[in-house]
Amino acid sequence: xAEKRTELSDLGEFGLIDKLAEGISLNNSSTVKGIGDDAxxxxxxxxxxxxxxxxxxxxxxxxxxxxxLPHLGYKAVAVxxxxxxxxxxxxxxITVSMALSNRFSxxxxxALYSGMKAAANDYNxxxxxxxxxxxxxxxxxxxxxxxxxxxxxxxxxxxSGQNDxxxxxxxLGGAFIGLQVLEREKQTFLANPDMQPxxxxxxxxxxxxxxxxxxxxxxxxxxxLDIVPTSMMDISDGLASEVFHLSxxxxxxxxxxxxxxxxxxxxxxxxxxxxxxxxxxxxxxGEDYELLFTIKQEDHPxxxxxxxxHFIGHAQTLDKGNVLITKNGNxxxxxAQGWDHLSS
Numbered sequence: 245x246a247e248k249r250t251e252l253s254d255l256g257e258f259g260l261i262d263k264l265a266e267g268i269s270l271n272n273s274s275t276v277k278g279i280g281d282d283a284x285x286x287x288x289x290x291x292x293x294x295x296x297x298x299x300x301x302x303x304x305x306x307x308x309x310x311x312x313l314p315h316l317g318y319k320a321v322a323v324x325x326x327x328x329x330x331x332x333x334x335x336x337x338i339t340v341s342m343a344l345s346n347r348f349s350x351x352x353x354x355a356l357y358s359g360m361k362a363a364a365n366d367y368n369x370x371x372x373x374x375x376x377x378x379x380x381x382x383x384x385x386x387x388x389x390x391x392x393x394x395x396x397x398x399x400x401x402x403x404s405g406q407n408d409x410x411x412x413x414x415x416l417g418g419a420f421i422g423l424q425v426l427e428r429e430k431q432t433f434l435a436n437p438d439m440q441p442x443x444x445x446x447x448x449x450x451x452x453x454x455x456x457x458x459x460x461x462x463x464x465x466x467x468x469l470d471i472v473p474t475s476m477m478d479i480s481d482g483l484a485s486e487v488f489h490l491s492x493x494x495x496x497x498x499x500x501x502x503x504x505x506x507x508x509x510x511x512x513x514x515x516x517x518x519x520x521x522x523x524x525x526x527x528x529x530g531e532d533y534e535l536l537f538t539i540k541q542e543d544h545p546x547x548x549x550x551x552x553x554h555f556i557g558h559a560q561t562l563d564k565g566n567v568l569i570t571k572n573g574n575x576x577x578x579x580a581q582g583w584d585h586l587s588s
Contacts, residue, residue, distance in 0.1 A: 283331045292395055294328050295390055300323075302382030316385070327389065328389055329459055329478065332473065332476060336370065337389070340360060340373075340374035342386075343378065345379045345382060367460055401493035403475040404490060406561060407541060408539060409539050409544055410536070411539060412554050412556050413554070414552055416505065418510070418532065419530065420530060421518070425450060426454075452531075458533060471547070473539055475493070476536065477537075478533055479533065482529055487500060487566055490536065494559070496561065497559070497567070498566050498567075503571045505527075505554075506526075565577060
């Protein structure tokens with residue numbers, strides 16, 4: 245009798261993580277939080293240490309035909325810093341590991357590292373080590389980040405209560421639409437190598453895809469305003485997907501208002517140009533690396549005039565589910581169709 249075979253694509257990324265986490269026991273009392281949040285949490289004297297890691301794989305997460313190496317290096321650091329921001333923490337050290345094929349020269353790796361050094365400088369983190377090895381195919385980059393947070397400031401994906409306000413930073417959907425532009429220009433180039441890429445009018449959304457920023461500025465501002473979010477995570481797999489994560493961990497539902505979703509004009513116009521629904525891009529696009537968090541009602545006055553924090557919804561009882569309230573007032577069940585790294 246043939247052994248049962250379960251395809252990873254059937255599980256999906258989060259299903260695989262849940263499966264791998266089964267049966268893992270925490271052997272050290274210093275481990276406060278293991279698998280299941282944006283970073284692991286470890287007891288360290290007067291504060292918590294935060295530890296996270298992200299891997300970027302050529303052909304899955306980036307395409308070097310249109311991704312400049314310095315931008316890729318910057319992004320590799322920024323996406324890790326974003327995980328520490330999502331815990332309301334401060335990143336301090338990173339390690340960088342790379343698997344390299346022989347098509348990469350020293351100059352190419354120096355270009356990649358120049359972006360990493362720029363990001364390390366921007367986010368005030370130290371590159372303290374790593375590993376390099378050979379790869380028979382493409383480039384693989386794995387960055388681990390160590391940070392810290394005061395024990396009374398830590399923010400998990402759980403913690404949101406009924407009537408908490410759901411907030412999102414920046415604007416959403418731009419990275420996804422920027423990727424559509426880059427893919428179109430790549431196909432145009434492959435069809436006719438004499439054609440120059442037409443990217444001038446898409447600079448903002450292309451930048452959102454190639455060189456995203458971690459929102460440490462928001463974390464610093466929340467600290468200055470003495471606001472500790474009740475729950476938080478970063479938006480890497482699409483807003484809808486992240487809303488479901490907060491819902492699952494906090495055991496509340498969320499009502500999200502379509503007319504409050506933050507979308508840049510260039511994102512909106514380009515989505516229409518590509519015959520894509522801008523709201524779908526916002527809900528399911530991914531890779532924006534903005535922050536999604538909840539605050540208590542009493543903290544609303546402190547943020548109501550903030551130009552880059554948007555109040556997009558509120559928490560409700562779990563039985564009401566996660567719904568999108570459309571511009572004409574209809575309640576539509578929210579669907580998470582964010583990008584799954586394990587699907588084909």
